[in-house]
Structures are given as structure tokens and as C-alpha cells.
Amino acid sequence: MVTINDIARRAGVSRTTVSRFINESGYVSEKARENISRVIEATGYVPSEQAKSLRLKRTKVIGVVIPKISTETMSRVVNGMDEVLQQEGYQILLASSSLDKEKEIEQLKLLESRRVDGIILVATNREPELLEAVKNLSVPVVAVGQHLPDISSVVYNDYEAAKSLTKEILRAGHTKIGFIGVDEADYSVGVLRKKGFLDALKENGCSVESGWMQTASFSISAGEEAAARLLDQSKTLPTAVLAVTDRLAVGVMQTLRKEGFDLPGEMAVAGMGASDMSAYVTPALTTVDYYYEEAGKVSAGILLKAITGRAKKVEKSQMDYRLLKRDSLR
Amino acid sequence: MVTINDIARRAGVSRTTVSRFINESGYVSEKARENISRVIEATGYVPSEQAKSLRLKRTKVIGVVIPKISTETMSRVVNGMDEVLQQEGYQILLASSSLDKEKEIEQLKLLESRRVDGIILVATNREPELLEAVKNLSVPVVAVGQHLPDISSVVYNDYEAAKSLTKEILRAGHTKIGFIGVDEADYSVGVLRKKGFLDALKENGCSVESGWMQTASFSISAGEEAAARLLDQSKTLPTAVLAVTDRLAVGVMQTLRKEGFDLPGEMAVAGMGASDMSAYVTPALTTVDYYYEEAGKVSAGILLKAITGRAKKVEKSQMDYRLLKRDSLR
């Protein structure tokens, strides 16, 4: 790999002059300019951003830790980040925790060792070990999706979103509503969405049978299985089901259809997340749009402010949401 | 940020000894060990991978250039890469070209300046400028999705896949088949899939009306519009439509349904790509699975072999495919 010294030698100047030429700082004579640019052209020299980073103590790289790469939510969030970061000359170093709590912490350490200028953590839990690890980082961090204490965070309004969606279901005349949730280790999706659901019911004086509430992981097939359990364990059947993600909702619809239910006539279904497919399944899925791209942009913006020192110590931002009422809810 | 020199000073040894301790190379006395590990513990020291990279001339970072982050195909491919790369201690530096040819080249240069150990390029075109740029890189490159001359590549069997899918449609009794393609700048999707389609028809003595063949971009709505044009411009209507991506196919189905067509009775539809949603739209979409995760894994594997020097100069790999026959084709 050709270096600045090679260029200097071949152009008959010192490396300082070459540096000045490249960075357009200080004086460089016309003659030197010509020589240098000719040599650079000939050799295809590209300055080492690496060496530069070491000297300047900044890398122009942002570490992004996400639970899983191949989910629509994540790719939309990361896309939003990239749009903002690329604008400012930053690149994204991707780290997937594969939904493993220890790996998540490991990845944070790894990013720190690479001296990234900042980290965006799309967290799925709020365990003390994770908080501890984040606190010990000597790099600005922004959390997305979970509200971490003393850390800048961008969160979705999970509680209110679930609550208004549930109210929408109630408004449609349903009083017996099933619920497909996820593990409570995921505070936002597992706890807050469930709480929003239950509070909306309580406020309207509705109650739930135990069999109506099921827990699943994040896949479509988990939704299918959870729906099967719901049907199996219910003494009386609900007339609507709220699933905390669109994928779960799609799974629920699959099972219901398989069991001969007329949708949405015999059973209404609602999801959350406004996934791509939600608009194209039949019946089109009623859901909540969380503006994921925007969340990515906002988090990147907050991080950049923190990096350039133009920020309050800790910034909290809550994303807006939007109900998408479609055919699956009547 | 605490450095190896700080550790050395506070532990009362030289930085050489600290380095030996960290890398478990050479001798370090029990006493020195204790001191050093105590100081490291107390300071939370993390060695700079950056400085290490400069010295060792390797970064353990792989650059990945993709056309767009928020597409299912890309996130699946990148996911596959990450699985392999993480195993070997590599991280992914993500670069999105946003479907812009110049930016694609720019990103390659940028990755080179960061001294990544290798680059995986998910290309959408084969323009001479791109080939030139790739050739000038002094970093191992693997191309995915397009067959670039003299560059290791992992390609999908686009021609055969389109051909067998078309034959499947013919086998189902259709002889008048519409086609929704994309711009020919994308050689794999634009040219090869169309060629597969046309060759299958030719071999079976079928012909196409001009209005039956439409071109669109990659979105669902582009599929909707293309289908509308197809209906509008056809003198006699086809009985089946092949779209070169699932998203286009879903768009086609939307338009057809809106126009009152019974699916698949009055019009069969097939897509390509085995997207997540393909199984859950109604009717379930017949499509071709390209094993995207696997393509990511294979490309990462080839790149790693090239980096460690255990590779043939140029390696070409063609991915397998699999027909998924579902309800949308009768």
C-alpha cells in the first residue's frame, strides 16, 4: 500500500508538503502541486484514514449495535441513521448482538476498542449489566427503543400506542380481546405495550380471561403457535386479538384462517409496527406506525450533537406514532 | 482515553511488558502480572484496535457496499455475511450507495481509505466505471449478485431460475404470459431474468404481445402502476404475469384485485425472491427462493479465503435456487 512518504519521495518534496497539498492547508508552490498531483494520480494513492484517526483522535465511524440484522424494523432504523450520518461524513460499523445479552455487552466493548466516535444502541433489555457496561463507556451513547437512565434515548411511545390501538378495538365494539405479547425482558415491547393494553381495558371496564393472553417470541410462526394456544385455552373466545408486532399478527391470522375463521367477521386482528407486509396481507392489517426511519434519524442527530459537544448532557426524545386503521378490524 | 503508557506508568513497568501481558506473548513475572491487571481493572483500559491496526496492517474490518439498507434482500444477505465474519472476529463497515452509481464508486474509495481488510460489493450494475474502480482497489473484493469479470463473484442463477419459473407457468396451462421487469442496467435482474423468461417461451413456441411486457423500478407501487399499464396497453389480456421481484408481484396483485380480477382464477401471478411476505399475501405467492442468507455466507467465506491467502485468484460461485409453488399460480 502506497503511503504519504512514497508520494513525497517520488515527488521530490517532504511528506509535510504532501500533507499540505492534500489538506489544502498552508502554502504549496505551483511546481510542487504539479509534481505531487502527478505522482498521486500515477500511484492511485489514498491517504490512510486509519493513521489520520490515530493522530486526530477521531474516526468518523459510528458503532451501531442492533439485536438482529435481518428484521425490517432494524433495517429501517439503520437506514434512517445512515441517511443522517453519511451526510456528515460518518460511516456505520455494524454490530449484531443476535439477541444475546452477553454478546450485546461484548459488542459495546469491541466498538469502544475501535475508538468509534459514538455508539447507537438499539437495546432490547434494561438489565443492570447492560446499564453498567454502557455507563463505563468513554464514548457518547444514544439508546434507541428502550429508555435507559442517564443515557440519551429515543423511545417509541409504546404505552400510549398500545392504549390507543386497544381503544380503537373497543370503539369497534369488541369487549373480549385477546393479546399476544412477548417476554417482559424487553421492557418496551413486553411490558409497556401490555400495560397500555390492560389499562385501556380497565378504563373501559373490560376484563380478560387468562387464556386470552399469550406470550411468544418475535417470529411469524411464534404468532401462529400462540394463536393456537389461545384458541385451545380459552373458555369463551375473544372477538378480537391484539398482537404486539405485525409479524405476530400475521401469524395469528394464518392460524385463524387455517381454523376456518372468517376474518375480520369472526375475529378482528391488529398488529403493531406498520411493517411492509401489513398493508398487503388479507385482510389488510390494522396497525400502528412508529416512524422507524425517523427514529434512526433522530438518534443519529442526537449523537452527532453529543459528539460535537453542542448537546445537553442527556437528551430524551419520544417518537410520535400513527394509527393505521385497515380491514382487519371491523 | 487511557493508553498503554498510562497503564505502564501506573503499574511501574514498561509498555513492552504491558503489551506482553495483554497478548500473552513472552515472559511476565507474577508480580508484574498482578500490578498490571490491577491497574487495567481500575482504569477500565481497552487497547486501541486502531493503533494496533496501524502497526499490524490489518483492521479486522470488512467493508460492505449495498445499494440500499432497508430492503429485505439486503438485510438477509448482510445477515449471512455477519454470521460468518463475526465468527472470525471481523466487523462490518456498512456503506450504502443509495442506488447511485457514482456514490457506489465513492464508497469503495472511502472503504479503501479506511484500510478495510476486504470488500464485499453487492452490485446492481456492471458499468465500465465501476469495473475500473474495483480493479484499482488494492483490497480483495468479492462481488455479489452481478458477475464482474476478473473479480470473485457470487451470483444467483437468474437466467435458469426465471426460465424454470416460466416453464412452471406454462406447465400450469398458461400460454399468454405478461412480464414485469426492471431496467437493464441491472444485468442480473433486468437482463438475465428477462432472457430466461423469453427463452422459455420461445422453446415452447409462445409469443408475447408488446403491451404484456412492462418495466418498473423496485417498489410495490411501481408494480401496481406497471400492472395498470399492462392492462391498459394489452389488446388481449394474458392469463398469467411473471414479475421479477416479489414486491413487484405483490403490487401487481393489488392492482388486479382492485380491478376486480379473481386471483388466481382469472390471472395467475408469480414473483421472484421468496420474500417474507410472499407466503402471507392472498393468494400465497408462487416464487423462487434464492437463499440470500447463504449467498452472504458464501461471499464472506470467499473473501476470508482471499484475505488469508488460501484462495485461487478469482473464485466464481453460483447459488442454487428453489421453486416455491403456491396458490397464486394455478
Next chain:
DNA sequence: CAAACATGTGTGATCGATTCCACAATGAAC
């Protein structure tokens, strides 16, 4: 005419690690 300024260039220190080499001390082998 001396001082001040503009133009142009190079030396050497620095960023934070690794590694070659020299060198000490100790004990074992011949």
C-alpha cells in the same frame, strides 16, 4: 535600511500500539 510580512519548505514530535534486540540475573549442564 531595518523591520514586518508573505510565501514556501522541511525537521521532528506525536498519536498508541507491536516487536526486534540487547541485556541481566539465575540456575543447570558439561
Next chain:
DNA sequence: GTTCATTGTGGAATCGATCACACATGTTTG
């Protein structure tokens, strides 16, 4: 009692850039 491993340590060069500073020359300015 040399010689030779073994154990243990640190000095200095190195990777590829930036930058403060010294220095040289030519041109203005008072």
C-alpha cells in the same frame, strides 16, 4: 568455572498520518 538455557525486562524503531516550529527567500512598509 565457563557455557548455555530460561526467565524477565526495557529501549528504540515502526506503522502513516498531522502539526508546531524553525528557517529561508523575496517583497512591502515605515
